[in-house]
Amino acid sequence: MSELFLVARIAGQAVAVASRSVESVVDLGEVTPAPLAARHVLGLATLRSRIVTVIDTAGTLTGEASAAPPRRAIVSAIEGHHYAFVVDALDDVAELAAQPLDPGIALSGHWADAASALVEPAGEAALVIDLAALVPGNLHSRCN
Structure with missing residues (x-):
């Protein structure tokens, strides 16, 4: 059964996020650091009169903080x-x-916590990831 996915790149890896999990896609402006936040929380940003917590997605998945400033x-x-x-x-x-992940696929870092399936947009394999698994402190996350 087909489902609508947003296809993106994180840490050079093609990923897909179920559209039901996506509220919007944005260009980030200034991100204000949040003292004592979990290590993969970059800070807070204001989007459309709303404060959001900005997550270093690549850092959460790979274990290494991203060097590039957050943009999208x-x-x-x-x-x-x-x-x-x-x-x-x-x-x-x-x-x-x-398609379900093959049990023989070895995923490093926290990719195994977040990835649930594979899709093939334009013939390239992309991991289907659950954004909730990337939230520090979430029961499904081991990112703290």
Whole structure:
């Protein structure tokens, strides 16, 4: 069964996020650091008169903080809070059929926590990721 996905790149990897999890995609402005925040929280930003927590998505997934300044992000509401998940690039929106991950696929870092399936936009494999798994402190996350 096909589903609508937003295809993006994080840490050079093609990823897909179910459109039902995406509130919007944005160009980030100034990000204000948040003292004592979890290590992969870049800070807070204001988007459309709303404050969002900005997540270093690549850093969360790979374990290494991103060096590049945050520019583009996927905004999602999770448990009543808004988060901006920084991405390298936004590629496409496409209706795709998700396939289960092969048990033989070894994912490093926190990719295994976030990835749930594979899709193939334009013939390239992309990991389907759950944005909620990337929120520090989330029960599904081991990112703290």
